[in-house]
Amino acid sequence: MHRPQQPEKADFLFVHVNEWATIDSPDTIPISQAYALAALRQSGQDGIILGDYKGTPLPARHFRDTLLARRPAVLGFSVYEENINRVLVWARFAKQLLPDILVVLGGPQVTFMPGEALKQMQDVDILCRGEAESVLPALGRALVNGSPLAAVPGITFLDQGAPVDTPPAAVQDDLDRLPSPYLEDVIDTAHKSRAILLTSRGCT
Numbered sequence: 001m002h003r004p005q006q007p008e009k010a011d012f013l014f015v016h017v018n019e020w021a022t023i024d025s026p027d028t029i030p031i032s033q034a035y036a037l038a039a040l041r042q043s044g045q046d047g048i049i050l051g052d053y054k055g056t057p058l059p060a061r062h063f064r065d066t067l068l069a070r071r072p073a074v075l076g077f078s079v080y081e082e083n084i085n086r087v088l089v090w091a092r093f094a095k096q097l098l099p100d101i102l103v104v105l106g107g108p109q110v111t112f113m114p115g116e117a118l119k120q121m122q123d124v125d126i127l128c129r130g131e132a133e134s135v136l137p138a139l140g141r142a143l144v145n146g147s148p149l150a151a152v153p154g155i156t157f158l159d160q161g162a163p164v165d166t167p168p169a170a171v172q173d174d175l176d177r178l179p180s181p182y183l184e185d186v187i188d189t190a191h192k193s194r195a196i197l198l199t200s201r202g203c204t
Contacts (some may be wrong), residue, residue, distance in 0.1 A: 009140070011045070011071075011073055013067065013072040030051045030187070031187075035132070038184040040136055041184060043141070045204065050063065072101065076105075079110065102122060102143075105128065110128065127157075129165070139152050149166075154202050177199070
């Protein structure tokens with residue numbers, strides 16, 4: 001697996017894929033990725049979120065231009081059964097443009113048999129098994145410091161074709177200590193009539 005060049009700080013690009021939600025739906029609010037991005041910014045990293053929705057699909061040209069302009073170290077997706085195929089199309093497109101970019105998938109489903117899943121997804125590099133607010137800042141620090149992926153808790157990756165599960169990441173018991181994506185201006189609610197919040201955690 002290729003590693004990106006060591007940056008001064010890690011830049012993350014997230015794509016929130018929901019092919020069934022219209023732009024005014026709260027389901028187009030990338031709440032999980034926004035919490036992760038707020039935590040990344042708090043830790044000194046950076047990033048943005050692009051949306052791919054029923055009412056406003058993500059243009060391939062805009063995705064390409066964003067990738068080539070920012071050249072992020074990491075491309076992240078939250079995946080579920082209903083969007084995994086479209087996510088893999090974006091991942092393949094990104095790898096064709098930037099072969100060294102690290103593609104990371106998170107979400108409740110990736111916690112089941114992650115090693116076997118990686119073997120079937122050639123354009124995916126890392127599965128985030130823990131909570132992104134803990135895992136992704138640690139990944140960002142590893143990329144900045146040039147540390148091996150094995151030093152990042154809560155991920156699964158392939159090493160010469162063999163899956164590696166790192167130890168579990170720390171779990172935040174007090175959700176009020178997480179930075180709010182709304183207060184940190186990560187989320188744009190200009191076109192939304194309703195908002196969405198996470199008040200508990202499950203699906204570990």
